[in-house]
Amino acid sequence: MSYTPSGDRYKTMNYSKCGKSGLYLPKVSLGLWHNFGGNDVYESSRKMIWHAFDKGITHFDLANNYGPPEGSAESTFGRILASDLRNHRDELVISTKAGFMMWPGPYGDGGSRKYLISSLDQSLKRMNIEYVDIFYSHRPDPNTPVEETMSALIDIVRQGKAIYVGLSNYNPEQTSVAVEILNKNGVQCLIHQPKYSMFERWIENGLLDILEQRGIGCIVYSPLAQGLLTDRYLEGIPVGSRASKAHFLKPESITPEKLTKVRKLNLIAQERNQTLAQLALSWVLRDKRITSVLVGASSITQIDDNLKSLENIDFSSDELNAIDEVLKTV
Numbered sequence: 001m002s003y004t005p006s007g008d009r010y011k012t013m014n015y016s017k018c019g020k021s022g023l024y025l026p027k028v029s030l031g032l033w034h035n036f037g038g039n040d041v042y043e044s045s046r047k048m049i050w051h052a053f054d055k056g057i058t059h060f061d062l063a064n065n066y067g068p069p070e071g072s073a074e075s076t077f078g079r080i081l082a083s084d085l086r087n088h089r090d091e092l093v094i095s096t097k098a099g100f101m102m103w104p105g106p107y108g109d110g111g112s113r114k115y116l117i118s119s120l121d122q123s124l125k126r127m128n129i130e131y132v133d134i135f136y137s138h139r140p141d142p143n144t145p146v147e148e149t150m151s152a153l154i155d156i157v158r159q160g161k162a163i164y165v166g167l168s169n170y171n172p173e174q175t176s177v178a179v180e181i182l183n184k185n186g187v188q189c190l191i192h193q194p195k196y197s198m199f200e201r202w203i204e205n206g207l208l209d210i211l212e213q214r215g216i217g218c219i220v221y222s223p224l225a226q227g228l229l230t231d232r233y234l235e236g237i238p239v240g241s242r243a244s245k246a247h248f249l250k251p252e253s254i255t256p257e258k259l260t261k262v263r264k265l266n267l268i269a270q271e272r273n274q275t276l277a278q279l280a281l282s283w284v285l286r287d288k289r290i291t292s293v294l295v296g297a298s299s300i301t302q303i304d305d306n307l308k309s310l311e312n313i314d315f316s317s318d319e320l321n322a323i324d325e326v327l328k329t330v
């Protein structure tokens with residue numbers, strides 16, 4: 001099967017500047033953590049990428065260890081890139097990361113220069129590309145001096161292996177220190193990638209302020225709380241869902257208390273003529289400091305559902321208060 005991108009692909013998506021940089025990102029970006037690995041059906045992964053690109057999703061987020069097995073999401077993406085998008089590389093923003101456990105021994109985990117530089121070389125080979133657009137330090141490593149981790153990011157940019165660099169999972173203090181080092185060396189931190197959703201609001205306590213002050217963009221991951229903030233689990237745990245197959249969303253974390261909140265939020269969504277997934281995403285995007293929401297998806301239908309969140313990202317103060325009440329109470 002061959003693919004020709006839709007001529008209308010830039011007609012409906014909204015794009016925002018990433019912090020004070022000149023780079024625009026789509027308001028909805030697609031992450032390949034799940035559903036794009038070697039154990040998934042290649043044709044289904046392929047069609048989701050086609051569909052996303054047809055809808056103006058230009059940013060695809062990866063990491064060295066996405067799969068399973070680890071590395072296979074990058075291989076899948078590289079294969080799709082080579083077969084279907086080879087004439088469109090410059091229309092894409094491809095990111096990858098290193099920081100969590102990737103290979104055995106002391107050099108396949110953490111924040112050492114050795115790990116980050118060799119991991120990016122492996123990622124480029126798996127995707128069969130010469131550079132990524134964004135390379136992230138996936139997490140702060142308490143066992144590596146931050147100067148060393150940042151020196152890897154700085155040299156990766158100087159070598160042309162990444163156009164921009166970013167930080168993920170760094171707290172406000174760690175972010176300030178890391179950004180300072182990058183800036184002193186003439187490299188801008190383009191973007192931060194933290195976890196954020198109605199169920200996980202830590203970035204409201206300082207991180208977003210720091211990013212705004214320093215002109216750094218913010219792309220948030222797991223905005224749907226891995227599917228909890230959708231109608232996916234309202235009637236139990238469906239076969240094939242993340243909670244049924246991956247250990248990252250444990251069935252026992254879907255507690256009756258959580259489901260009570262989800263049901264109440266679902267009613268608020270209905271009043272806004274939105275699905276719960278759309279409410280969850282538009283709620284994240286209500287804050288203009290959020291450059292993009294990084295969603296995962298296991299089907300084209302989910303991608304379309306999520307894209308519709310862009311049609312209504314304004315909230316009245318009554319709606320915001322009602323959401324806060326639900327999140328506070330059981």
Ligand code: NDP
Nearest residue numbers: 031032033221222223224225226227230241242295296298
């Ligand atoms: P989400 O919170 O968006 O969860 C995605 C899951 O929710 C999907 O796999 C699907 O589950 C379900 N879902 C999505 N849309 C819908 C819908 N409309 N209706 C019903 N269910 C829906 O994000 P992820 O946790 O997947 O994270 C997104 C991306 O963020 C990752 O792919 C990765 O790129 C990045 N990330 C970064 C991390 C970091 O440390 N920097 C950590 C984690 C993620 P199902 O598969 O059950 O259908």
